Amino acid sequence: MSGGSGGGGGPSLMDSLFQRTLDDLIKGIRIHVPGAAQSTFISKSLDEIRREIKSTDLQTKSTALQKLTYLHSLHGIDMSWAAFHAVELTSSPSFIHKKTGYLAASLSFRPSTDVLLLLTNQLRKDLSSTNQHEVSLALECLSVICTPDFARDLTPDIFTLLASSKNFIRKKSIACLLMVFSQYPDAVRVCFKRLVENLEGTDNAQTLAATVGVFCELASKEPRSYLPLAPEFYRILVDSRNNWVLIKVLKIFAKLAKLEPRLAKKVVEPICDHMKRSEAKSLVFECVRTIVSSFYEYEFAVKLAVAKIREFLLDSDLNLKYLGLQGLLLVAPNHSWAVLENKEVVIKSLSDVDRNIKLEALRLVMSMVSDDNVVEICRVLIGYALKSDPEFCNEILRSMLLTCSRNVYEIIIDFDWYASLLGEMARIPHCQNGEEIEYQLIDIGMRVKDVRPELVRVGRDLLIDPALLGNPFIHRILSAAAWVSGEYVWFSRNPFEIMEALLQPRTNLLPPSIRAVYIHSAFKVLSFCLHSFLLPNKTANSLSKFADMEPDFIYSESEGEFPETSGLRPHQEFNPRDLSEKNADNATISSSSLKNDTFTRESVVNMLTLILTSLSPLAGSHDVEIEERVRNLFGLAQLAQEEICCHDDRKEMMVDRDDLKTSIIIRLINDALSEDFGPVSLSAQERVPVPDGLVLEENLSKLDIICADVQLPKSKSFSLVRPSLLQMDGDFVSSRQNEEESETSAAESTSLLSEHRKRHGLFYLPSDNNQNASTGFQPANDPNQKDNDVEDLVKLTEESLVLKRKSNLARPRPVVVKLDEGGRLPITVKKTQSTDDLISGAVRDVLLGNEASSQSNQSGKPSSRRRGKALSKVDQGSESNNNMENFEIGNSSKRRSKHRIHGKDKKHPSPGNDVEGRDENGEVNKQKSGSRHGRHKARQRADGGINVVVQKPVIPDFLL
Amino acid sequence: MIRAVIVMNDQGKPRLVKFYEHQPVEKQQEIIRSIYGVLCSRAENVSNFVQADSTFGPDTRLVYKTFATLYFIVIFDDSENELAILDLMQVFVETLDKCFSNVCELDIVFNFNKVHTILDEIILGGQVIEMSSSEVVKAVDGISWLEKNPNSIIRVPKSISGWQGR
CATH class of the missing domain: 1.25.40 (Serine Threonine Protein Phosphatase 5, Tetratricopeptide repeat)
Known part of the structure; x- marks a missing residue:
């Protein structure tokens, strides 16, 4: 302890001399039994910390903050009041104090913390430190507490770090970039090119992994913008031997392939190579998942993937078995034969010890249900439900109810x-x-x-x-x-x-x-x-x-x-x-x-x-x-x-x-x-014309005053719509009322009960045989059938999954009244202008529109903050110029509005929009034909009229 | 991305809590409790995955692994691979083992700061930045040296010394 030297006032001197260390605190907490004793100890320690943290001695302060951070992180103690002390410590010349300050900040600061802005300067100072560990402290902290302000102010510093000669710094700044982008989409305009350079030029596996990881995150939100980078990803897919990198690239391709069908032909083979060759289960599984979810038209690839799934299913490792079932579930919609091939495993899994595996198997079984086999499958499942634990039993019932009622009882005949x-x-x-x-x-x-x-x-x-x-x-x-x-x-x-x-x-x-x-x-x-x-x-x-x-x-x-x-x-x-x-x-x-x-x-x-x-x-x-x-x-x-x-x-x-x-x-x-009573259309209310003189939009705020002392009735009346009240509440209230009632009517009840018992005596016995006596229907759970469930289901899947229809339907399906095309809830598309749209818009601009202009800016040394700002400003300017040329005047003179259009395209993917979006890209492409990244663009055809441009791919030809 | 890393013991006491997106501390405690509730109801020798949609939104999953008395838990979304995350946890535990030579729960209890340091070298901002435990150990050793040599950073800006009123 170096306390004495810097001690200011009396109490802080005492505090520094006799201060408990973090270890003492932890020991103390462990000695006291959890409960009252422990919380007394903690609150006593908190009092100490409150005193110690005010000390002018940095060591005392640091130790106090360490203890507080510990209590905050693991015992949920509030430490928002100590935010300023954390900021103060980050500026300490001593590394350990700085580290304590940053740890406290990254574990406890929230966007609303008021002293947040005080940290900006210190972060900038540390980001440009010569000590790589100081830089990484600042990056770590920034990646957690980043706000739009931080992101805006520190973008130039991150930009510099992206080209750092130390891989140690570079990978961390790349990982940090994701948070910066999401908080401040305009940072994309500044940093994106350096990010792409890290994709192209790096020889360090971890830096590449971090870069690909960032692209994977970005592409998962809005893949279209990253289509132009497909060649780079393809190169990595073929060249890289790092499983982590390959997994991320596969994830990117799974997204891109849905937008650009021609990509699939190119990447299917390398993916299959990895699937055949790789020893790493994680990579193999990712290949399987990519193939069955995005490349399911390629028969040979799917066959290979299903073979791998089978290996997983038969593996003794339950994790692999679980993932195998999940893979099968992904295959099922397009290739039901895959499920058929593995049906024994699936059905046996219904009685597995592992709940995860049971659930996946149940999902698979439900995915097999059709109007031909629903009766048998339900019968078998009811048998399983009777045997299973309550939780899984209800899971079975729930999925049966859900499947049978889907699309207004579509499969029920x-x-x-x-x-x-x-x-x-x-x-x-x-x-x-x-x-x-x-x-x-x-x-x-x-x-x-x-x-x-x-x-x-x-x-x-x-x-x-x-x-x-x-x-x-x-x-x-x-x-x-x-x-x-x-x-x-x-x-x-x-x-x-x-x-x-x-x-x-x-x-x-x-x-x-x-x-x-x-x-x-x-x-x-x-x-x-x-x-x-x-x-x-x-x-x-x-x-x-x-x-x-x-x-x-x-x-x-x-x-x-x-x-x-x-x-x-x-x-x-x-x-x-x-x-x-x-x-x-x-x-x-x-x-x-x-x-x-x-x-x-x-x-x-x-x-x-x-x-x-x-x-x-x-x-x-x-x-x-x-x-x-x-x-x-x-x-x-x-x-x-x-x-x-x-x-x-x-x-x-x-x-x-x-x-x-x-x-x-x-x-x-x-x-x-x-x-x-008939079913009521969901839009019925809308069809009722509003009577004259009725103002529906009127503010009902006065209602509160009127109803102030009117208590809402606890019990709810019966209604045909699903009640929204929790049943629990109802039960509780009712049971109390029932008690009252039963007291008053106790005498009557007993006599009536005995009379009832006399008359319906047989119903008081175990009620098995008296039900269903007069009907020709087979009960859903026939006790005789319970034991041979597995064989039954195996047999049944054999029969029914071959998809031959049973022609001897006893009766035609009765009329089912439908409204609203099946009474589904009307889909209200909530349009949100998210930062994702802004990011992707910026990315598109960088990749397609502004390369020339940003390139000229980049030639300088953009390390200073002012320069960075100027750079982005120029970008904006040139961008809007582009827009003026690309679109009819007045179409989109503001950048934001253009992004909004992009966002719409994404939300409602329709062929029309698709063409429109590509059209836009194509035109932008045409604009910058002289830029550096020429190979990312489509080659212009000689007869490039508007229509041809529309068809023009964003992917370079060599890939296609 | 990775949403959170949690280490807790088999009594449900948290030993390391790191969220990569902001969660109020009350919410953190609640999440830890609910995770513990799920984990302790699971039998031994079953698969290590749990759906976490209810707490972390759609498509999030939780992978856990038991080492001696500790649960190691990682929560992540669909941009991560389940098996790769299991490998990552192996790397984390290996690194702990190297740093504390034969790690046990007590090491993690008493080395709150160092465990965070190690984790920060492996994951930053929810992204994995290092998969090699020897690289991590190297970085952690460098940091420890800096911590023990307070005067290693000579540079003391005037503004700061003035602010501290020395």
Whole structure:
């Protein structure tokens, strides 16, 4: 410690003598157990540091700053207050103090640090230091904390360093350049040529690697500007033996090849050579990735790449296996045979220990799905989902849901199967995709009319199982099931059964929002039943119409004997599906009329009693949604009960049913409810004309004042769009409310529960065999199938991936209502004028437009800052002159506006724009035919009219 | 480019944290915690890659490697090659090994500054600038010599001495 000599005041002398070093601090932290003791120690040390750092002795100050930097970096302690001290230390003559200062700056400074500008002079001084380590300290710091100001002021210094004779400095200044460019695109005009020179002339591998690395970064953002450099990159690709350099060059070519197809022919062979010859897996993999993602038309190259992928897949190193799968995923879209060849590995990988590998394999399997094999693949995957850990299980379900619903259920032909698949997913124990399943159940219900009967069946199976109510993850699915059962109740085999399921005691486990859906669905069911009971004539009339139209129409129910006494028993005989298939559109009316006998007075009265008993505890619910819906249902039920019961003894009153108050109301309600919900176009709102006098843009700031003391309701109402609220919140609130409710209705619940248990006893047992009893659909997860999944899938891929279509489709695909060309979200292209555009614009100017002018400037010694500025100014001037010549006057007199045009071209790559962009380049090319880098340009053809110029490539001919 | 290099031990305690694009320190701590959460849930002998899209944006990946009690973590985007980054980590560890002769966690704990010096010789501004560990060792030795010889830089500008009030 050299403390004493420079000590100014009393405390700093003490501090310097007894100062803790960084090692002491670290030891101290390690002694104290993490938690309170440690944080006390840290805050005590911080107090010390605050005192020590003010010392005039640089050693004391430096040690304090070291400790602070350590605490900041590894313990997250704020050190913004010490920024000035860091700046002060960077100017110390002692290297170690300087280093401490720079380290603190680069780890803690942010663009908003107020003393940042104080550092500019010191950085400049150190950048021009004769000591290479001082230069590299400054470069390192600049590369992290660079701001537009720094970049602008220090560009000339970096420019000088780019031509340094020391490779050590040169590679660092090149790496630093990237940050400078991104902060201050105009720096490109100054430094770009030297960067290119480093590409051409360097013999040092690391300098070349740094240069190529910078180009790789630049090209990844906007590749078009770097097409003229293709010959240089090609030379490096052929000559270089440095894997790191080659990898970066390959990445550049992968980008360039998409813009210039003729490049591919030239570079494919060298890439294949590297792939065959190289020992380094990293290079081989990069070659594979480049080939399969950018050069997939070249059959021989792809074959070689797939062979390499196979080596990777069979390697014992899991990293290689993982990358191999990723490579395969890249090949899959263009060459499905590659996946087919490796299918065993892929399918075995589904049960790999490594989650990464499982996920990649799952993605690959999903990429194989088509409308031919979706049923089988889903069946096998459900089997895997049941076996997997919860996380992967949900991953499988999610990707199944995503794939099946893609492009409005493009690959689904048998929607009845899909509906039952959704039902199966709901029953998988770990299923946490409730929201998506909920959405899809309702979505296919609205879009596909033919699937509704099956949906109602699936919904009924879910609703009626009391065990499912205990699982909060599938409450959302139950909500969809309830909605479907209410909305399409006329397809129900037995509405009474649904009503019971909707009102079962365990529904008090549901969150209020979903319970409200249950009650509203119960309302729909009741109004349907009352309608069928009270107004059978209406329906009979319409029925006769159908009977005429379809003479062979037979009621399955008429054969079955209906026991009058038990109105609540399900009738298996009645199968509304046959019916709906025959006249899907009018199924509403006809099917309801079928059950003339079902709706006996007794059964309806029983139902009304059930409603009134089970809902009475809810009438005073604190949840607005529940309360309102309960009261609606209650009102209707009470009205109906009064009227139907008082006509008890007069059986002949049937004639008068039409005149009952209930009938009138029911007719109205039914009319309202029979309106079909359809999917809503995303642009529907825009099509509604704005009424006169309505100002939509009006500022609603006053709304806050009005609503200041109105609390938003916590629970959300059911809606057909995806709810945006977090389910978690809803659950939490609801569970509390449920507790309250369950207290009040505890007595009723228990009695109702026992009654329910008595009646539906079989559903309380492990529910395996009673589901799906009456349908011809194979359940998605048949327990017998689980064990031979792998063989199944292997077999299946053999069958289905050969792409022969199965011709024996049982039924044609039903109509799926689509809007907006598939209801995809409208793509809002947000146009941002990014620095990338500015950089690429500048690069293009340097490469194509301004070589002559910048060259003349460069001949001087541009080491001073003023010179650098002048240089860029001249560049700008000459550039705008060029523009004036190139474009019609007024087209783009400002440089920036031209760049913006470039940016647009890039964002919307269309053939037209492409030509336009090239046209521009071509013309610029023509402008500077005398410049030094002549070989970078297209050779002018003799008959070079405008049209020829348009076709003119930016790549020199020798490459093509 | 490389977005960050992190070294932490198997308890989740960070030993080296270097971000190449600015992140507030609270965010850094959060990222470290979430990375640790992911890493400690991974079994041994599985692949070394983790998708990092959620924290660092699209197409970013995380490669980690375990050496004794330490996780070495590099986060990078799609302009880097996964396997090359694994090689790079090998170079970094080799260099540490040469500089501390048989490196262990304690060396990294107590040599905060030197570890940063080493890293800065390998990566600058998110770009790899040196892949040869002997070159790095050479540079680091040069820096250490400078650090131990405070008077090696003779040049003391007047303005600075005046500013310090000596």
